[in-house]
Amino acid sequence: MATEGLTFDQWLRDAKISRQRLTPDQVALLEASFHFMERCGGDYYSRRVLSHFLLHCQSGLKVAQIARLLGVSRPTASEQQNVSSKEMVQAAHHRMAGRPHGKLLARYAGPVAQFLITHPKASRLDILDFIERTWEVRVSTVALYHFMKKYGLDSAQRSLAAAADTPAAGAEVVQAAVLPEASLPVPQAEFFLPRRSTRGRSSSCRSR
Numbered sequence: 001m002a003t004e005g006l007t008f009d010q011w012l013r014d015a016k017i018s019r020q021r022l023t024p025d026q027v028a029l030l031e032a033s034f035h036f037m038e039r040c041g042g043d044y045y046s047r048r049v050l051s052h053f054l055l056h057c058q059s060g061l062k063v064a065q066i067a068r069l070l071g072v073s074r075p076t077a078s079e080q081q082n083v084s085s086k087e088m089v090q091a092a093h094h095r096m097a098g099r100p101h102g103k104l105l106a107r108y109a110g111p112v113a114q115f116l117i118t119h120p121k122a123s124r125l126d127i128l129d130f131i132e133r134t135w136e137v138r139v140s141t142v143a144l145y146h147f148m149k150k151y152g153l154d155s156a157q158r159s160l161a162a163a164a165d166t167p168a169a170g171a172e173v174v175q176a177a178v179l180p181e182a183s184l185p186v187p188q189a190e191f192f193l194p195r196r197s198t199r200g201r202s203s204s205c206r207s208r
Contacts, residue, residue: 008034011069012030012069016068026059026060029057029059033054042071047072048088050070051066051072052080052085052088055081056081087125094128094140095140104137104139104143108131112131112153116156116160120157120161120163121164122157124144128141131144
């Protein structure tokens with residue numbers, strides 16, 4: 001959110017933060033953040049840089065408070081807690097690049113699953129890079145999230161990562177973690193080859 005026309009105290013009130021409950025260090029930090037937003041504006045990139053800083057500087061602020069200050073959702077702020085500075089810059093780069101063409105097709109699910117087997121701890125950006133290298137398609141992290149969820153790849157990746165952390169985990173554990181039948185939806189029609197339009201040769205017919 002932009003701070004244009006707001007005072008510092010109004011900014012705090014809109015985020016449901018009591019100034020009286022903040023420490024002097026927190027007040028100083030948030031005042032600097034307020035001036036940063038005034039100077040740079042409320043665009044996505046300014047908010048992303050500031051949110052990354054506030055979430056990682058051990059400010060003592062709650063994630064929900066930071067989310068309200070910057071006008072992002074609580075789940076989004078929580079997800080950014082586990083993002084490194086490099087991944088944050090990569091995400092901004094992907095957003096700037098946009099999605100010039102293409103989309104995530106059902107037939108990509110198999111190769112992505114195979115990629116996860118060999119890279120169980122791959123980040124979302126690693127998967128996006130794999131998709132771009134393989135099919136020359138660039139998509140957003142939101143599109144990837146829905147794709148992974150639709151085909152059960154998100155839960156499969158978590159299972160693979162857990163198996164990778166266990167030295168005694170065998171190959172059969174890894175295979176079972178990928179695309180478990182119980183967690184997968186029924187594949188859509190485009191997953192299969194079209195049916196033959198002509199009747200095949202009968203096995204009872206003898207060649208002459």
